[in-house]
Amino acid sequence: MRLPIRVVFDQRGEAPKRLTALVPIVSVLAALFFGAIFLLATGYSPIDTYTNMFSDGFASSRGVTDTLALSTVLICTGIAAAFAFQMNIYNIGGEGQLYLGMIGGAWAGITLGDHLPSLIMVPLVLIFGALAGALWIFVPAFVRSRLGTSEIVSTLLLTYVASSLIDYVIYTPDSFFRNPNTSFPQGRLVSASAKLQSFGDTRLYPTIFVAIILAVVLYWVVKRTEFGYRINVIADSPKAAHYAGINAKRTTMSVMLISGALAGLGGAMLIVGPYGKIEPSIVNLGYGYAGIVIAALARNNLAAIVVSGILFAGLRVGGEKLQISTDTPIHIGVMLQGAILLFALGGEAFRRYKIRVVLVRAVTT
Amino acid sequence: MNDNIWILTSADSIAIATTLILAALGALFTERSGVLNLGIEGVMLTSAISAFLAADASGSIWLGLIIGSIVGAIMAAIHAVLSVVFRANQIVAGLALVIFGTGLANFLGKPAEGKTVTTVILPLSFGPLSDIPVIGPIVFGQDIVTYFALFIAIVSSLFLFRTRPGLELRATGDDPATVDAQGLSVAYIRIRYTFIGGLLVGLGGSWLMLAQSAAWHQASTTNGLGWIALALVVFAGWRPNRIIFGAVLFGFTLQLPFTLQAEQITIIPSAFMQMLPYLATLIALIALSRPGGRNLLGAPKALGTPFVRDER
The missing domain is CATH 1.10.3470 (ABC transporter involved in vitamin B12 uptake, BtuC)
Known part of the structure; x- marks a missing residue:
């Protein structure tokens, strides 16, 4: 089975400078955002939690x-x-x-x-x-x-x-x-x-x-x-x-x-x-x-x-x-550490590759 | 000396072995497709607490096992997306999953602290067979998941070496370019087996929680069994039937310190006994990587390397 879309990764010769700095920052923010949704869903206030943590x-x-x-x-x-x-x-x-x-x-x-x-x-x-x-x-x-x-x-x-x-x-x-x-x-x-x-x-x-x-x-x-x-x-x-x-x-x-x-x-x-x-x-x-x-x-x-x-x-x-x-349970800190890293790894792909999504027409046999 | 305690030790080793078989099979399927998921420990822990919460809320142990397995698969899917779609470093992604899973499980486990599961999975009854001395409690004293784990291990062996999809799976781990040339999607196969692997690891974690610990002990619930499962795959040379043997052996060495302590045999300090399975694996690992032993090992050749089609 193949999906009708294909994600194309074009290797970049050299990663643009701004992305090098941007990726870690965005991954921290994304992880915090993810954590906020998670905190909300489990009945804690993300704003209070983050303010206190900070x-x-x-x-x-x-x-x-x-x-x-x-x-x-x-x-x-x-x-x-x-x-x-x-x-x-x-x-x-x-x-x-x-x-x-x-x-x-x-x-x-x-x-x-x-x-x-x-x-x-x-x-x-x-x-x-x-x-x-x-x-x-x-x-x-x-x-x-x-x-x-x-x-x-x-x-x-x-x-x-x-x-x-x-x-x-x-x-x-x-x-x-x-x-x-x-x-x-x-x-x-x-x-x-x-x-x-x-x-x-x-x-x-x-x-x-x-x-x-x-x-x-x-x-x-x-x-x-x-x-x-x-x-x-x-x-x-x-x-x-x-x-x-x-x-x-x-x-x-x-x-x-x-x-x-x-x-x-x-x-x-x-x-x-x-x-x-x-x-x-x-x-x-x-x-x-x-x-x-x-x-x-x-x-x-x-x-x-x-x-x-x-x-x-x-x-x-x-x-x-x-x-x-x-x-709030202290483990949110550990969870955020893991989440930041997971997002950073995902973000790394955007730094290394130019990613395009293209539609592929189904091949009839 | 009490003979009973040794029968109990053997029965308990098989219980630990059940978790190990399921988790190691999960890791094996993942690795056979060429994906290295070091996050097994985190996946197991998240599954365990999910199974606990689901069983606690619904009162059904079976629902707990199902939810736990699904959560395991979802966690593994994170790894699959990162390593297959985003081509991230699989080692770091796996470790991130351990950290994330541990934090998540402990966070979710906050309301579970101090609680126990009300119902437990009971051993199957084989009538008079269970009363046979020695063999009875060891062979016929287990619950359905243990027998299921053994069944799955044997079926996996047949699947891997005797069927076409099994061949495709092995080929994806050894030589993805050929699989790609055959018109099969390497990415899809890898994602699928990482997902299936997570399902099995999740079942192992959930069962450990519901049938063995019965209470949530944070990270000590799995106590490194996920890592041992990874070592076990190496020990078994990526072969499902050898996993059964290895898991029982590991289960026995893990259980031994408690038995010796109960028997008050103190010739060897228990801390050293705890080290044994890890040292045994290390020695096996080193012995199998000797130049002469390398073909015995049989690691998938493309393990841990993302597949990039040469499009020029």
């Missing part, structure tokens, strides 16, 4: 600092995802690498903290977190580069393993990472020297600058260095890369390890920042998965992730406060 997420001083605080980790998982995605490597296990980053960071913070000053300790925790994240992606990276094993499935499977690992280190009675002084299972605090001070009475930590600087530096690496050039060639055409003598195995391996390290760094930032310990509820927050959305919305542009990361953090902060201020 003021709680972006327009109050508490909201702004909370949004920036949350964006710190989201920028990390966002660049982790984008760094691999740009080479068509789909590390979707940033979530698990983030957990490992927490474990690695907490280990360093507990073990080494008493002997070293903060100036050394904080970077050390971050480095250990990054290393743990890289370690967690090592097997998927190795088998992807050597055997071509799908990294999508392998990184995902390891996320479930990592989530069990978090359970293990917190709920096992004599666990090293468990607070020995409380009967209620919770993480053991890292040494005071492994913790940063937040700005004033906010929940915002200086790690936000590390995240932003990393995003910009990596943007530069991809655009301007030889390593970035190799990534771009492989992404465009693995065959061309092969003929150009680029070692795709090694580049794949490096890119995946860096991606894992970035997600792990995000986890360690939670240790030196707000948590100071392994927080088992992390497995319900989905910061790693959110990174994928943020990367996709920024079309894997590492610098643009700073913007999409802050936008998403705001949506979430606004969404979470919603339940307190009104009676």
Whole structure:
């Protein structure tokens, strides 16, 4: 069966500049519109909901600092995802690498903290977190580069393993990472020297600058260095890369390890920042998965992730406060995140193709 | 040691396996047509809550299953439109569907929190057969959906490898250009099977909700079974009959930690037991992607790539 109409997609040579900026904006608006219809249908006021979300997420001083605080980790998982995605490597296990980053960071913070000053300790925790994240992606990276094993499935499977690992280190009675002084299972605090001070009475930590600087530096690496050039060639055409003598195995391996390290760094930032310990509820927050959305919305542009990361953090902060201020379920925030991405993906087609609908006369046989 | 608990474990594994068979078959049909839908978890979750709400409002468990399946198909249709019509990146579209589905399900599930389904799907009665020791409760102690899932899996195998539409489906996933040259619409076939896949995934989610959990536990209702279903398709090498075997195996390893805990066998911490099925899949995945094992895998060649006819 064929429909009497045909949709013709004409590939554009180069996407017009105005569309590049317009598509993300329109998709956010379209998702908000869709959400509004949905809210109306379920008996909530879309205007009140959005006003509250906006003021709680972006327009109050508490909201702004909370949004920036949350964006710190989201920028990390966002660049982790984008760094691999740009080479068509789909590390979707940033979530698990983030957990490992927490474990690695907490280990360093507990073990080494008493002997070293903060100036050394904080970077050390971050480095250990990054290393743990890289370690967690090592097997998927190795088998992807050597055997071509799908990294999508392998990184995902390891996320479930990592989530069990978090359970293990917190709920096992004599666990090293468990607070020995409380009967209620919770993480053991890292040494005071492994913790940063937040700005004033906010929940915002200086790690936000590390995240932003990393995003910009990596943007530069991809655009301007030889390593970035190799990534771009492989992404465009693995065959061309092969003929150009680029070692795709090694580049794949490096890119995946860096991606894992970035997600792990995000986890360690939670240790030196707000948590100071392994927080088992992390497995319900989905910061790693959110990174994928943020990367996709920024079309894997590492610098643009700073913007999409802050936008998403705001949506979430606004969404979470919603339940307190009104009676709207907080999940509207998560739903909107998904909807924005779905619309952005649809909109992407309008950027890449000129779309025409033509009528086709039925062919009689 | 109590023998009964092992019989119960086996019976429970088959129960988990039912959801896995349905969801994995759904994913299999989708992937055989060349579309990769990573959004299974989100589809299942949305179906589960829809089934709950429908069953709760109407008092009919069957209506719940039907509504849940249809919602699953609608969710899959979103993916089909994005990946087939708009040629979007299927991986990102699938993940977007997980996030969207999770948010939507939790949003819709707000009024369901703390409620339970009043009626449940009861096991079929085979009279004296169900009383046979050991075999009775395992083989004859299941409900109709479990038998239906097994039936569908066997029929799917015949459909895929013994019929013309089955051949067309496989060809669409392997070599869409040839299918197109035959005068068939690649887009239509892909949309159709993504839709049918969603129907099956939805049934799996609805059944899990109504026959197994009976209460809405937000995202823990499906607890990653959708993702496992995706791994299971790889494990089964995109073959329906192997899905039955894999699903029972996965079901057993998922159920084992609870049994060991109940039996107070603590040699292996339960957290490590929970990791087992995932690690087993990972090892199988790696082993099957060895150069020698690649033909055993049998992934559709055009999986995840949009079809664009060369019109010049």
